[in-house]
Amino acid sequence: MKSDINIKKLKEFAGQSVTLNGWVYNKRSGGKVRFIILRDGTGLLQCVLFKGNVSEDVFERFNLLNQESSVQVTGNVKVEERAPGGVELDVTDFSIIGNSENYPITPKEHGIEFLIDHRHLWIRSKRQMAILRIRHRIVKAIRDFFDERDFTLFDPPIITPNACEGTSTLFETEYFDLGKAYLTQSGQLYAEAGALALGKVYTFGPTFRAEKSKTRRHLTEFWMVEPEMAFYDLNDDMDLAEEFLEYIVQTVLKDMQTELAALERDVTKLQKVRRPFPRISYTDAVEILRKKGVDFEWGNDFGAADETLISEDYDQPVLVHRYPSEVKAFYMKRDPDNPKVALAVDVLAPEGYGEIIGGSQREDDYDLLLKRIKEHDLPVEFFDWYLDLRKYGSVPHAGFGLGLERTVSWICGLEHLREAIPFPRMIYRNTP
RNA sequence: UCCGCGAUAGCUCAAUGGUGGAGCAUUCGGCUGUUAACCGAAGGGUUGCAGGUUCGAGUCCUGCUCGCGGAGCCA
Numbered sequence: 001m002k003s004d005i006n007i008k009k010l011k012e013f014a015g016q017s018v019t020l021n022g023w024v025y026n027k028r029s030g031g032k033v034r035f036i037i038l039r040d041g042t043g044l045l046q047c048v049l050f051k052g053n054v055s056e057d058v059f060e061r062f063n064l065l066n067q068e069s070s071v072q073v074t075g076n077v078k079v080e081e082r083a084p085g086g087v088e089l090d091v092t093d094f095s096i097i098g099n100s101e102n103y104p105i106t107p108k109e110h111g112i113e114f115l116i117d118h119r120h121l122w123i124r125s126k127r128q129m130a131i132l133r134i135r136h137r138i139v140k141a142i143r144d145f146f147d148e149r150d151f152t153l154f155d156p157p158i159i160t161p162n163a164c165e166g167t168s169t170l171f172e173t174e175y176f177d178l179g180k181a182y183l184t185q186s187g188q189l190y191a192e193a194g195a196l197a198l199g200k201v202y203t204f205g206p207t208f209r210a211e212k213s214k215t216r217r218h219l220t221e222f223w224m225v226e227p228e229m230a231f232y233d234l235n236d237d238m239d240l241a242e243e244f245l246e247y248i249v250q251t252v253l254k255d256m257q258t259e260l261a262a263l264e265r266d267v268t269k270l271q272k273v274r275r276p277f278p279r280i281s282y283t284d285a286v287e288i289l290r291k292k293g294v295d296f297e298w299g300n301d302f303g304a305a306d307e308t309l310i311s312e313d314y315d316q317p318v319l320v321h322r323y324p325s326e327v328k329a330f331y332m333k334r335d336p337d338n339p340k341v342a343l344a345v346d347v348l349a350p351e352g353y354g355e356i357i358g359g360s361q362r363e364d365d366y367d368l369l370l371k372r373i374k375e376h377d378l379p380v381e382f383f384d385w386y387l388d389l390r391k392y393g394s395v396p397h398a399g400f401g402l403g404l405e406r407t408v409s410w411i412c413g414l415e416h417l418r419e420a421i422p423f424p425r426m427i428y429r430n431t432p
Numbered sequence: 433u434c435c436g437c438g439a440u441a442g443c444u445c446a447a448u449g450g451u452g453g454a455g456c457a458u459u460c461g462g463c464u465g466u467u468a469a470c471c472g473a474a475g476g477g478u479u480g481c482a483g484g485u486u487c488g489a490g491u492c493c494u495g496c497u498c499g500c501g502g503a504g505c506c507a
Contacts, residue, residue: 032464051464067457082465101458102442107468108456109444113499169505186507211505212433224507303503346507358507403507417507428499 008042010077010087017092019074020045023124024065024100026107034062036091038073043258044126046080047073047089058093067107068100068124112416119423120432130259131419134252135408139204141251142225142402145244146202151227154194154201156187162382169210171220183208186401189331189386191228192362195397196389202227212427216416217304217354219405221425228399234343234361237398238319241347241357242277244402245317249273252411265413269351272315279319282341285310301327304354311348317356321345330372332360345400353410359400366390 005018022040029035032051037044051059065071075091082088104118105125115122122128143153159173159181175181187203194201204225211218227240249270253260260267280288289296292309301323302310311318325334325342332342347357363369369390373383408420418424423432 026468028466028469030464030466030469031462033466035466035469037467046467048465080465082467103457104442106443106457109468111444111500114443207507209506213505214500215502215504218506222507301505305503355507401507406507 006042007038007040007045007085010043010045010089011079013077014079014087015077017074017076018089019072020089021072021097022070024067024069024071025126026067027062027065029062034059036062036065036071036073036094038071038089039124041129043085045085045087045089046083047075047091047094049091053090054092058091061094061096064096064099066100067103068121069096070098070100071096116418116424116429117432123422126262128419130262131408131412131414132422134256134259134263134412135404135420137252137256138248138404138408138411141248142204142244142404144251145247146200146227149200151200151202152194152198154191154198154203154228155205156184156190156194156203158184158205160184162379169212171208171210185209186224186226188226188228188399188401191226191399192386192389192397195228195230195399196393196395200227200229214427215304216418217406219417219421219424219426222417222421223404224401225404226399226401228397230395230397232361232398233396234321234345234398237359237361237400238279238321238345241319241345241359241400242275242317245277245347245357246273246275248407249411260412263412265411269315270411273317273350275316277316277319277347278314279321280310281321282323285320288313299324299326307348307354308352311350311354312352315350317350318348319345320348328360330376330378331362331369333363334368343398347400349406349410351410351413353406355403356406356410357400357402359398361396361398364390364394364396366394 003019003021005013005020007020020038020040022038025037025039025044027034027036034049036047038047049059049062071094073089073091073094075089078088078090079086080088105115105121123132159175161181170182170185173181173183185207187205191201191203202225205223206221207224208221210220229236229240250273253267253270283298285302286296286298288310289306294306294309296306310320321344322335322341323344323346324340325332328342328344332344335341335343342360344360346355348354349356363372366387370380370387373380405417405420409417412420414420418426
C-alpha cells in the first residue's frame with residue numbers, strides 16, 4: 001500500500017511510471033481532458049487524464065471524485081512548464097480509496113469562525129500546511145541550535161504545586177490528597193535546578209495560562225522553549241538570544257522557500273535579521289515613546305501599541321533591557337548599579353509582532369531571593385527547593401523563554417496566533 | 433472583566449419598513465490544456481432566540497445567547 005515516492009521529490013522520477021497516494025485537492029474538466037490536483041502532504045501535483053490515453057472506464061471514474069476523496073494514482077511523470085511545480089502526472093490509472101461527499105471547506109473564501117470550527121480539515125489547505133511545516137522546521141532549528149552548543153534537553157513537570165511567578169492565573173486541578181495543583185506556566189524554576197546540575201539546559205514543552213486574554217497574541221495553551229545557563233550574566237544571555245533568533249530565521253529562510261512563497265511572506269524583511277541587534281535600556285525606550293508623543297510614566301510596563309512604536313524604527317528584533325524591578329518577576333536579579341531596575345531583557349520582534357522573548361539574570365543570593373519571595377507574598381514553603389539552589393554552590397545564571405507560536409507567527413507573517421499551532425486553545429474555544 | 437462590532441441558503445455576502453437575492457459548493461448538461469477554470473440549467477431559507485412597535489419587520493426597539501476584534505495580563 002505505502003509508496004516511497006511523494007510529490008516533493010517527484011522531479012527525480014521524470015520519465016518514469018509511478019504510483020502516488022493522496023487526496024483530491026481540487027479538480028477541473030474539459031471535454032476530452034480532465035485534471036486532478038493531488039495533495040499528499042508534501043505538495044500539490046496536477047494529474048492529467050486524456051480521453052484516449054486512458055480507458056473509458058478510468059476516464060468516467062473521474063466524475064465520482066470529490067474534493068478530498070482519497071485516491072491511489074498511477075501515471076507517467078512529465079516535465080511540464082504549464083503545470084504548477086514544473087511537473088505533472090500523465091495518469092494511466094487510478095482508484096478511489098475513500099469517498100468525500102460535500103467537503104465543507106470549498107475553494108472559496110470562508111470566515112474565521114467556520115474555519116476554526118473545521119480546524120481538523122482546515123489544516124489540509126495549502127496555507128495551513130505551509131505554516132505547520134515551517135513550525136516544524138523552527139522546532140527542529142531550536143533543538144539543533146541548543147544541541148550543537150552542548151545544552152541538555154531538560155523536561156520540567158507540567159503539574160506544579162504553586163504558581164511559578166505568582167502573577168498569572170493558572171489552570172487548577174485537584175491532585176489526590178495533596179490539594180490543589182496547577183498546570184505549569186513556565187518550566188524556568190526547574191530549568192534553574194537543571195542548569196546547576198548540567199551546566200546548560202533547555203526546556204521545551206507546552207505551558208498554560210488561564211488569563212482571559214482575548215487578543216491575536218494570546219493562547220491559553222502554547223509552547224515555549226526556555227534555555228537556562230550557569231555562569232551566564234545578562235550580557236551573555238542577550239548574546240545567546242541574538243545568535244539564537246538569527247539562527248532560526250536564517251535556517252527557515254534557507255530551507256523553507258516554497259512554504260514562505262505559499263504564504264506570500266516578504267522575505268526581504270527576514271533577510272535583514274542579522275546580528276548585531278539593537279540593544280536599548282528600558283529608560284531609553286521610554287524616551288523613544290515620549291519623543292513619539294506617548295505620555296508614558298517611567299515604571300509602567302509597555303502595552304502592545306508601545307512595543308510597536310519602540311520596534312518600528314528597526315529592521316531587526318530589539319533587545320530592551322533593565323526594566324523597573326517592580327513590573328518584573330521576583331526571581332530577577334537587580335542591577336548592582338541601579339537597584340530600581342532588574343537585569344531583565346525582552347526581545348521585541350519587528351513588524352509589530354511584539355514580545356517573543358522574555359529573559360533575565362536570576363537572583364543568586366539566598367537572602368535577597370528569600371526577601372523577594374516574601375515581598376511578593378509567595379508561600380515560602382513551596383520555594384524551599386528553589387532556595388536550596390542558592391545555598392549549595394550558587395552561581396550567576398541566566399536564561400530566557402521564547403514563545404514558539406509568536407515566533408512562528410512572526411516568521412510566517414500571520415495575523416493571528418491561532419494559525420501557528422495545529423489546534424489552538426483560546427478562552428472561548430477548546431474544540432476541535 | 434471592560435469597550436466596540438456582528439449573527440440572512442452548506443460557505444461568503446446583498447436586500448430604502450413593502451414579493452428574501454447573487455457567487456461558490458451540490459446535482460444535471462456542454463467544452464482537447466485547465467490554473468479558486470469557464471458556459472447553461474436545477475434543487476436549496478423557521479433571516480441566532482424571546483418579546484415589543486407597526487396595516488406590514490431580515491430591516492426599528494428591549495432583553496438574551498453565541499461569536500469576532502481590541503484593552504488589561506503575558507510568551
